[in-house]
Amino acid sequence: MMTSSPFPDGAQRQAARQAKRDAVLLAAVRMFNARGFHATSLDDVAASLGISKPTIYHYLGTKDQVLLECVTLGLNQLLDAVAEARGKPGTGLARLRAFLISYVQVNMDDFGRCVIRTGDEMLSPESGKRFRHLKREIDTALRSLIREAIADGSMAPVDERIAAFTFAGALNWPARWFDPDGPKTAEATAEQMVDLLLGGCTPR
Amino acid sequence: MMTSSPFPDGAQRQAARQAKRDAVLLAAVRMFNARGFHATSLDDVAASLGISKPTIYHYLGTKDQVLLECVTLGLNQLLDAVAEARGKPGTGLARLRAFLISYVQVNMDDFGRCVIRTGDEMLSPESGKRFRHLKREIDTALRSLIREAIADGSMAPVDERIAAFTFAGALNWPARWFDPDGPKTAEATAEQMVDLLLGGCTPR
DNA sequence: GATGCAATATACTCATGAGTAGATAATATC
DNA sequence: GATATTATCTACTCATGAGTATATTGCATC
Known part of the structure; x- marks a missing residue:
C-alpha cells in the first residue's frame, strides 16, 4: 500500500x-433495515455518522434517492449472481441451484435485505418505476433459469410462474429473520433452504 | 329475515x-394494503367512506389501534386454520398440507395480506409486542405440525426450523403478488404452491 | 493573492397528518 | 319534558422531519 501524501492528487x-459516499449509504441502509425506512430520519442517519443532514444531501441527494441507491446496489448484486450462475457448467438444475444459493445470501446482506423490505409505494413514482423494472429483470432471469432446467430434463415440468414465485418467496424471507450473528452461517442456511425447496420433503 | 322496525332495540x-366498525376496518385495511400504512392517512380512509376522522377514533381509536386490530383479525384467521387442520383425519403430512393451503389463502385476503405487509416497527412498542406474540403462536403451531408429520413418518426428516421458515416465506409472498382478479383462483394457486413445496421438483 | 469550487455546518421553512377540543343534533332513559 | 348518551362534525394544535438558504472554511488553480 502506498503511503498517501498529505497533498492528495485527483484520484x-x-x-x-x-x-464517504459509501459510508453514508451503508449507515443509511443499516438503519433502514433496523428501524424501517419511515421510522428513520436523515437526521438520525447523519447523527450516527457524526455529520449533519446537508452533508447527506451533498453526497447522495434526497431520501428517495438514497433509498433508490440502496435497492439498486442490492439488485445489482442479484444481477451479478445471475451472470455467475449462467457461466457455470452442469445441468440446468445445477445452474438454478447455484443461482438460488447466491440469491438467498444476497437477501441476508445489507443491501439485499433492503430490496426485500422496500415496498414500491415507499419510493417516489419515478423511483418506484425504476425499482420495479430492476426487479422484473431478476424475475425474468429466474424464470428462464427454471425454463432451461425443465428443458434439459434436470427438473420436473412444473409451472414456471408458480415455481418462480414460490422459490423467490421462500428465499426472500430470510431478509426478515436471518441473524448473521446466529449459530449457523449464511451459506449453510442458504444451502439447506435451497435443497429443501428443490428436493421437497415427502419421504423416499 | 326479519323486517327491522324503525325503532331498533338494543341488540x-x-x-x-x-x-359500521367493520366497514371502517375493511376500508382501512384495503387502503393500507393498496398504498402502504404510512402513505395512508386516517383522513383518506375517512374520506373514502364519506365520514370524518373523529368518527374513526370513535369506533376504533388511534391509527396504531386500527392497524393492530387489522393484523389481529388476520392472525386469528390463521389460528382458526390451525385448529381446523388439527381436527382433520389422515397422516401428519396431510394435516400439514391442509394447514398450508388455508395459510396461503388467508395471506391472499385483506387481513392476512396486512399481516404480511406490516413490519413490527410500524406499530407502537406495546402493539408490536402483541403482534410478535401472535405471530409466534402461528410459528409454533406450524413447527409442531411439521414435527408431527416427521414423527409419523409421512414427511422426510428435515430441519424443523428451516422447513418452517421456508414454507412460511414461500406462502407469505402471495400477499405481495397474488391478484384476486387474475385468471387463476386463490384455491388453485394455493394448491399448486403447496404441492410444489412439499413435493419438490427434481425429476422422478 | 484573487477567484472559484468542495465540503461542511447552522438555522431556517413548510407540508403533512395524528390526535383533540368543543359544538350540535338526535335518540334513549327517567 | 329534563337529562344523559351516542354519533358525528368543524376547526383547531402540535410534533416531526424533508428539504433549503446561506455562511464558513479550506484547498486548488491561475
Missing part, C-alpha cells in the same frame, strides 16, 4: 469522496 | 354499531 480525492 | 343498535 485520491476522488477515492476519498467515494469512500 | 339491533349493537349490530349496527358493529357493522
